[in-house]
Every structure is written in structure tokens, then in C-alpha cells.
Amino acid sequence: MPAYPQRRSWPFAGVAIAASLCLGACSSVGDSARGALSTVTPYKVEVVQGNFVSKEQVEQLKPGMTRQQAREILGTSLLTDVFHKDRWDYVFTIRRQGVEAQQRRLTLYFNGETLERFDGDPMPSEEEFVAQLDGRKRRGSVPVLEASDAQLMKFDPPKAKSGDSAPTPAPAPAPLPAAYPPLETAR
Template sequence: MPAILKRRPWLLVAAVAATLFLGACSGFSDRTRGALSAVTPYKVEVVQGNFVSKEQVAALKPGMSRQQVREILGTSLLTDVFHANRWDYVFTIRRQGVEPQERHLTVFFNGEIMDRFVGDEMPSEEDFVATLDTRKKSGKVPQLEASEDDLKKYAPKDKDKDGKSDTAAAASAATVPPLPAAYPPLEAAR
């Protein structure tokens, strides 16, 4: 046995463990590897910035004050000290199973008055909400009307097995004992 292994026996244990581990890894079949590759880690949903809809952009008109723009769009994500006459609205969303979305809108001011705006084509609120829904939709819509044959299956029968009519049985089940005239006190008298 080499001198180093006499002084550090844990090296021998580590080498044997590594050899056994590598040998076990080579035993994975293609089927096992395929199953392991199908497992994906959870990715956190990342939403940054202000969502600006098509309706909000349509409400912007040149000549509005900064306060009016802020009331329509909200506070801008980026306000640059070196470009005080420019507000940038940036919106990004990254979700598992959905393609990432990124939208930009820049509003330019001349002093305290909005001069113009430029940016991406914004979706309507309805379109945006539809892109967030990742549930699988089945193409088949259930039938909501019953046919005459379906209704006949569930029609009430005239007599039950005791010979009583269904309406008499329902009336006897509906009889409830009368309520007491007075209820006992909730707390005991002291």
C-alpha cells in the first residue's frame, strides 16, 4: 500500500465510492435517461414593468400633462436623469410553458406637456389575458340541452313500490315538526 494511503485512508474510500458511482451511472438504460430528461425543473414566473394595453395607448393625446399621462399609464419603469423629457414603459413576462413577452413604449415630453409617443403594438387587455391562460382547452363542447327521450328517462313515476304516489311520498317527507314556542336562554342565569 502506498505511503499516502496509509496517512490518508479517506482517499481510498473516496476512490472506491467514485468507481462504484460511475459504474452505477453506466447502468442507466435509454428508457431511464429518457424519463429523467422529461423531468424539468420549476421555473419561477418573472413579471417586470407596467403592462400597457391598446386601450391605454388610445387614450394618450399630444398636449396632455405629465400627471394625465401618469394617471393613464402609471409610473414609468425607467426615468432617466439625463433624459428628463422621456419616460420609458417596459413590460416583460417569462412563464414556464409560454413564450416570453416583451413590450416597450416611450413617451416624449416638451417641458410639462406630452409631445409624442412611440412603441410596440400593444395587445388589448382581453388578448393579453388570453395569452396568460396556459390550461389545455378541449375542442369538444358538452351538449347543454336534453332531448325528449332524455327527459322521459327521468320523468316521475306515478306510484312507488309501496303503492303510494310520488306526490304523497314527497308531502309526507316534507312534514316537519313545529318549532317550539320559546327557546331556552343561551347563557345560564347566575
């Protein structure tokens, strides 16, 4: 065992020196990297909970309705309190990245089997709610989807000149068969 252990230590020493130099360089770059990373935000999952109740649904509610009629209009309530059997709470929350969390409530009060009254937050119409969910940015106005006569003239077929023979018409497509083969073979 003459000198092998000493020769093996040189590569390890080289790796240790390179690692310390890299760590020293990272600390000087760290400030600028932290600034760049602070602009990057992680993806946050959209969380939707509860029953969305629209303005149109609330307008259909009338005192004197049965529980079943109210359930057909609004669906099953999110909260049914054991201690308040004559009260249904419809709660809707949505949390989206970059948008303030929204929460809406509607409470129905029953007297036995009939709806006595209801109250809650003002509800958006279905159209307003969908417009709020659409996160795409609108850019400019919608272009006109009509072509002028001058633009259409560019696509007209060339007209025959006085000495040219008339263009030959395109061949007619082959007639369809009277019957098609079955899709599956008979068993």
C-alpha cells in the first residue's frame, strides 16, 4: 500500500474546491435570482363549492310553495341544520387565482311543508355569472365578417375570352349506391 490513498484524495479535494466556489457564486447570484423568482407565482387551483343560485331561480321562488317545488327549482341545499329543520341554506363560494373570492348565500324558511320566506345576497343572472368566469382578456372589437364586392372579385373565376372555347364543366360525381354493406357481419 504505497501511495494509493494519497492519489485518491486529490480528486475529492478538487470536487470540494469546485463545490465551495459554486456555492460562493450562488450567493452573489442569489439576490437577482430571488428577484426573478418573486415575479413567478405558483398555480392555484380554482375552488368551487356549494350550489350556484341564479337570479332567475330566485325569481321563481314564491311563498306558499312546497319543499319539493323549492328543491326542484334550486336543487338540494348545501346545509340542512339538524337544529333548524325548517331552514335551508344555499351557500356558494368560488376562489380563483388573481380574483377576489366570492361568496353568496340564500336562506329559505319553511313553516311545516310550505315556504314561508327567503332572503339572501343579491344573485347574478346566469349570463353575468358566466361572464365573470370567462378569464380571457378581450382585445379590441370583433372584426367585420363581410367581404366587399371588390374583395369578392379577386376570387371570381377568369372569364372566357372571345376566341376561347367554353370551359369544360367539372364531371358529375358518381351516383351513390342503392344499398350499403352491413357494418357488422351476421353471426
